[in-house]
Amino acid sequence: MLNAVLLAVAAAPVMGKNFAVTVGANNDFIFLPNQISGARAGDTITFTFVSRNHSATTTTFVNPCPPPPGGVGPDQFDTGFNPTTATDHPVQVITLRDSGTHFVACMQAAGAHCHMGMTFAVNPTADQTYDEFSQNALNDPIQTF
Numbered sequence: 001m002l003n004a005v006l007l008a009v010a011a012a013p014v015m016g017k018n019f020a021v022t023v024g025a026n027n028d029f030i031f032l033p034n035q036i037s038g039a040r041a042g043d044t045i046t047f048t049f050v051s052r053n054h055s056a057t058t059t060t061f062v063n064p065c066p067p068p069p070g071g072v073g074p075d076q077f078d079t080g081f082n083p084t085t086a087t088d089h090p091v092q093v094i095t096l097r098d099s100g101t102h103f104v105a106c107m108q109a110a111g112a113h114c115h116m117g118m119t120f121a122v123n124p125t126a127d128q129t130y131d132e133f134s135q136n137a138l139n140d141p142i143q144t145f
C-alpha cells in the first residue's frame with residue numbers, strides 16, 4: 001500500500017501553466033481575453049462562465065460558426081453548455097493536449113453567438129491571426145437547422 005502511494009506521487013505530472021478566461025463578462029458575447037499565446041501541452045485553460053449559457057468549443061479558422069458539439073480536432077476540446085445564474089458561475093478546466101493553434105467559439109444558438117464575434121484563439125499565428133479569425137466568424141452566415 002505504501003509503495004503504491006509513493007508510486008502515485010512520483011508519477012504525478014509536472015504542473016503546466018494556467019490561463020484564466022472569463023466567458024460572458026458584462027453580459028457580453030465575449031471571451032476575456034480573446035486570445036492567449038505561448039500555451040503548451042499540459043497547460044490548462046480555466047474558463048469561468050459568468051452570464052447566459054455559453055460554450056468554449058474548438059472550430060475551424062475559415063467557417064467557425066457554429067462549432068460542432070465535441071469541437072474540431074486534432075486535440076479538440078469542448079466545455080459543453082454552461083448555464084449560469086447571478087450566483088452560479090460554472091468553471092471548466094481544459095488541459096491542452098498539444099502546443100498548437102486552436103480556434104474556439106461558442107456553439108450556442110446554432111452559431112448566433114459565434115456570429116456575433118464570440119471567439120477565442122489559442123496560439124494564433126502570423127498566418128492565422130485572431131483578428132482574421134474573428135472577421136471570418138462575423139462573416140460566416142448563421143446556419144439554421
Ligand SMILES: [Cu+2]
Binds near residue numbers: 118
Ligand atoms: Cu455563447
